[in-house]
Amino acid sequence: METPDIASDDPQLQMAKRVVTSLILAIKNYNLYPEGHENRKRSMEQFQNPLVTYLNRNGPLRLEIEKNRICFKGDEIYSETASEGNLPAIFYRDGLKWVEFQDGIQPLEIFDFLKLINKYWVLSTEPEGDLVTAFWEAEFSHINYLVSDFYWGVESSDDFKINPKAEESADRGGLEAGESIDESWRPISISQVEITPREEIQIQEMVRTEDERDVKIDFLNILLDNLIDQEEIEGWKIATEVIKEEFIEFIKSRDFKFAYTILDSLDRIYQKEKSTHTLLSEFLDDFFISIYSEDTLKSLGDHFNLSPDEVIQLKKILFLLPPGAVSSLAAIMLKTKSVHIKQICNDVIIKLSSQDIQPLTALLSSPNENLVQRLVYMLGIIRTENADQLLMNITRHSSPLVRNEAIKGLLRRNPSNLLKVFHFVDDPNDSIRRLILTFAGREKNPEAEKLLTAYIEKKESGKFEKKDLLECYQALGRCGTIRSIPFLQKMLMQPGWLPSKRLSANRQGAAMSLAAIGNPEALSVLENASRSANPGIRIAAGRALRAIVKTD
Amino acid sequence: MSGLTRNSYESGTTFIKTLHNLLQAIKIHQENNQLVKEAVAKFKKILIDSSAGNPIDILLWRGRLYYQGEKILSGRDVQSLLQDMLDYLTQRQICGFRFHPSCMKASSAELVIFAQVLSKSVGAGDPFSWIQENFKTYNIGWVEVQKEVNRDFSDSNMRRKEIARQTYSQTVATVKEVTQKVSQQSAAGIRKARRLAQTMVDVVIQDESLVLGLTTIRDYDDYTFTHSVNVAFLSLCLGRRIGLSRILLEQLTVCGMFHDLGKVEVPKNILMKTDKLDVNEWDLIRKHPLIGVTRILKMQASRDLRSRLILGPFEHHLNENFSGYPKMFFTKKISLFGKILRITDTYDALTSDRIYRSHTLSPDEAIAWMWN
Numbered sequence: 001m002e003t004p005d006i007a008s009d010d011p012q013l014q015m016a017k018r019v020v021t022s023l024i025l026a027i028k029n030y031n032l033y034p035e036g037h038e039n040r041k042r043s044m045e046q047f048q049n050p051l052v053t054y055l056n057r058n059g060p061l062r063l064e065i066e067k068n069r070i071c072f073k074g075d076e077i078y079s080e081t082a083s084e085g086n087l088p089a090i091f092y093r094d095g096l097k098w099v100e101f102q103d104g105i106q107p108l109e110i111f112d113f114l115k116l117i118n119k120y121w122v123l124s125t126e127p128e129g130d131l132v133t134a135f136w137e138a139e140f141s142h143i144n145y146l147v148s149d150f151y152w153g154v155e156s157s158d159d160f161k162i163n164p165k166a167e168e169s170a171d172r173g174g175l176e177a178g179e180s181i182d183e184s185w186r187p188i189s190i191s192q193v194e195i196t197p198r199e200e201i202q203i204q205e206m207v208r209t210e211d212e213r214d215v216k217i218d219f220l221n222i223l224l225d226n227l228i229d230q231e232e233i234e235g236w237k238i239a240t241e242v243i244k245e246e247f248i249e250f251i252k253s254r255d256f257k258f259a260y261t262i263l264d265s266l267d268r269i270y271q272k273e274k275s276t277h278t279l280l281s282e283f284l285d286d287f288f289i290s291i292y293s294e295d296t297l298k299s300l301g302d303h304f305n306l307s308p309d310e311v312i313q314l315k316k317i318l319f320l321l322p323p324g325a326v327s328s329l330a331a332i333m334l335k336t337k338s339v340h341i342k343q344i345c346n347d348v349i350i351k352l353s354s355q356d357i358q359p360l361t362a363l364l365s366s367p368n369e370n371l372v373q374r375l376v377y378m379l380g381i382i383r384t385e386n387a388d389q390l391l392m393n394i395t396r397h398s399s400p401l402v403r404n405e406a407i408k409g410l411l412r413r414n415p416s417n418l419l420k421v422f423h424f425v426d427d428p429n430d431s432i433r434r435l436i437l438t439f440a441g442r443e444k445n446p447e448a449e450k451l452l453t454a455y456i457e458k459k460e461s462g463k464f465e466k467k468d469l470l471e472c473y474q475a476l477g478r479c480g481t482i483r484s485i486p487f488l489q490k491m492l493m494q495p496g497w498l499p500s501k502r503l504s505a506n507r508q509g510a511a512m513s514l515a516a517i518g519n520p521e522a523l524s525v526l527e528n529a530s531r532s533a534n535p536g537i538r539i540a541a542g543r544a545l546r547a548i549v550k551t552d
Numbered sequence: 553m554s555g556l557t558r559n560s561y562e563s564g565t566t567f568i569k570t571l572h573n574l575l576q577a578i579k580i581h582q583e584n585n586q587l588v589k590e591a592v593a594k595f596k597k598i599l600i601d602s603s604a605g606n607p608i609d610i611l612l613w614r615g616r617l618y619y620q621g622e623k624i625l626s627g628r629d630v631q632s633l634l635q636d637m638l639d640y641l642t643q644r645q646i647c648g649f650r651f652h653p654s655c656m657k658a659s660s661a662e663l664v665i666f667a668q669v670l671s672k673s674v675g676a677g678d679p680f681s682w683i684q685e686n687f688k689t690y691n692i693g694w695v696e697v698q699k700e701v702n703r704d705f706s707d708s709n710m711r712r713k714e715i716a717r718q719t720y721s722q723t724v725a726t727v728k729e730v731t732q733k734v735s736q737q738s739a740a741g742i743r744k745a746r747r748l749a750q751t752m753v754d755v756v757i758q759d760e761s762l763v764l765g766l767t768t769i770r771d772y773d774d775y776t777f778t779h780s781v782n783v784a785f786l787s788l789c790l791g792r793r794i795g796l797s798r799i800l801l802e803q804l805t806v807c808g809m810f811h812d813l814g815k816v817e818v819p820k821n822i823l824m825k826t827d828k829l830d831v832n833e834w835d836l837i838r839k840h841p842l843i844g845v846t847r848i849l850k851m852q853a854s855r856d857l858r859s860r861l862i863l864g865p866f867e868h869h870l871n872e873n874f875s876g877y878p879k880m881f882f883t884k885k886i887s888l889f890g891k892i893l894r895i896t897d898t899y900d901a902l903t904s905d906r907i908y909r910s911h912t913l914s915p916d917e918a919i920a921w922m923w924n
Binding site for chain 2: 125126132133188206228242
């Protein structure tokens with residue numbers, strides 16, 4: 001950046017130069033710092049201050065634009081080389097000849113001015129607009145500019161040829177197909193076409209409505225009508241691409257109502273076309289697959305603090321998706337930190353999987369344990385025929401978390417599944433074992449009672465951990481009934497005088513069970529045992545009885 | 553090179569409104585009335601804002617008011633006010649005022665006197681001289697009344713006409729360029745179209761008569777393109793008459809430019825056919841709104857802009873009762889843009905030569921036909 005030497009005795013020039021320097025800095029900082037950042041705000045003020053000072057003292061400030069430089073009353077006050085990407089070049093690029101700031105300029109105008117320069121600093125290959133279109137739209141009250149039309153090249157403004165005899169056109173633009181003009185029209189009077197006061201009001205209302213209107217829904221309706229009326233694949237392709245873009249934007253902006261409208265309307269078209277227009281319905285089939293991809297739905301994961309209404313609307317949208325959407329929803333559910341979205345994905349996956357379990361099943365072989373665990377949880381809830389079998393298969397999963405979830409699922413679906421999963425009481429994972437025993441002992445249950453009794457008996461003769469054995473007895477105590485008493489009595493009253501870990505554990509366990517069962521028969525066995533000559537038996541029974549007393 | 557400044561012609565309207573307000577207030581109320589005080593304060597402010605060290609000229613020339621050499625627009629909202637001012641000046645046999653830079657320092661009392669002198673001058677035998685004498689008596693040296701206009705504003709009118717013509721031809725070229733890009737399946741942006749549309753809006757707001765003459769141009773080699781530009785201009789004028797905002801006018805103009813973009817895929821021999829079209833050929837013609845939508849969707853335009861741009865092209869062959877084409881299933885209401893384009897598209901087609909009509913319809917006949 002070069003600022004030329006300015007004659008020090010020209011204060012106006014000096015002031016203009018200061019304004020331009022501060023403008024360049026303000027633009028740089030606008031680009032570097034995010035909205036609200038202190039540096040951005042400060043540099044804007046640092047531009048505003050010298051500018052306002054200049055305007056107050058000297059009136060309007062006009063900056064003349066040339067390629068790579070800015071002049072003031074013919075004198076260069078700022079220049080940059082093209083390679084540095086510079087403000088004069090941007091202005092010059094868009095055809096600005098001069099920009100003039102006027103007294104009374106407001107901070108908001110300055111802010112918008114900087115914002116637009118930043119926005120249009122770089123133009124794409126075929127841009128929608130540029131600085132000049134943006135300035136025009138902004139309609140600044142205190143910033144004027146002059147645009148040259150060098151941009152347009154050398155189009156001729158010659159008269160157009162008119163040669164009616166040689167090349168008359170029968171172009172049908174503007175008239176209905178097949179319509180001929182009846183040339184015996186009735187003339188009309190001026191009064192017929194004069195607008196009445198009532199019509200004036202109607203027009204004003206139309207204009208006011210048009211200004212305030214949100215064209216989203218009209219645009220959507222036209223896209224959908226276009227889709228139906230088209231007969232070319234290219235037309236469908238473009239229409240659906242735009243519809244998909246709209247859908248993504250609506251999801252991103254939480255405009256769930258419109259997102260729902262899109263899916264619902266497409267579904268209606270699909271239903272309408274299915275029987276009569278197989279090509280479009282096939283096309284829509286493929287389209288629906290693309291619309292529920294993770295890429296399309298990924299912005300869902302960024303939505304936090306959804307209102308109850310939004311939750312309902314979003315679920316409505318997602319319920320319209322086909323079961324194949326499960327994999328995308330599962331991925332979003334894993335990645336998102338939004339509690340709302342997790343829950344919504346959870347509910348939707350369950351619902352969609354009820355229609356077709358296959359997509360969910362396919363995900364169960366995922367290496368992501370966390371995902372599989374969640375899906376297994378859902379499988380435990382889904383009402384589908386082969387869920388039990390699927391869950392049983394999953395009980396062989398290498399991950400204890402997953403096995404745990406599968407077993408829980410099975411037990412949740414049907415308590416009698418305990419019979420199928422009881423063998424997991426031998427699972428190397430503690431939590432699984434405890435799960436089985438806790439479930440078995442949750443209430444009085446003859447099946448559980450039988451299983452536990454048989455297990456203890458089997459364990460009794462093999463290797464065991466005392467802790468594990470006692471847990472089994474505890475469970476038996478909770479689910480056991482009068483039927484278990486003979487077994488427990490047998491285990492308590494086992495003969496043997498020498499101290500033995502096995503004997504001790506069994507006696508202790510049996511005594512605990514009897515105490516937990518707590519009916520008169522059980523208590524009687526305990527009391528008799530507490531008077532046994534065998535100290536081991538006596539101690540075990542005594543402890544159990546004292547524990548009852550303490551509890552009481 | 554010619555250029556176009558940002559439209560400062562609205563300053564003229566504001567100035568005249570404020571002046572008119574002051575003159576009316578003085579005519580009706582006493583000088584200590586609150587309305588008079590407010591009118592004086594507003595006029596004082598506008599003198600300061602408008603002058604900025606330069607004189608301000610308000611002149612009546614050939615039945616139109618000029619502010620700083622620029623014709624003041626006669627939109628619907630100011631028509632009666634401008635007529636009032638014309639009558640006011642004519643009754644006093646004066647052609648306007650020159651406010652010198654010293655008007656920035658005029659006191660409120662002086663402004664009241666200025667307005668009172670003008671108000672009472674209508675009874676004088678020679679109002680111009682009477683005003684001059686009274687201004688001298690009361691030391692109102694910061695304003696002069698003009699008896700005759702020694703300027704010819706034709707030059708500035710010619711300059712504006714030239715800008716309008718250039719804009720017209722550039723717009724035709726741009727529509728052609730975009731249409732060709734679209735037919736070659738290349739990316740097409742709308743930057744140029746928007747720049748031109750904005751210029752067109754400025755020109756029409758300044759003086760719509762400058763462009764209405766241009767819309768009678770017919771180029772039969774490039775009929776579709778000139779027709780599109782004519783429709784754009786006519787729609788713009790109609791939109792302005794009903795009071796659409798500048799932004800909407802720009803969008804409407806761009807819609808007009810590209811309303812027939814879909815015809816790029818209709819074979820030229822069908823477009824140019826002199827005999828009646830058969831069923832298949834009509835089917836092709838009827839598809840052009842759909843094709844137009846497809847083409848516009850492919851243009852490099854933002855989501856917001858695109859939403860507006862497709863409305864008109866899609867709907868411009870639909871009538872209020874949904875007869876016409878294409879068929880609608882979801883759309884329940886025709887947009888305002890669609891209605892405007894329907895009217896202007898039909899009007900331009902009717903006033904063009906057609907081999908199957910015995911004569912080209914005049915504007916009146918076209919309106920009558922459309923009305924019936």
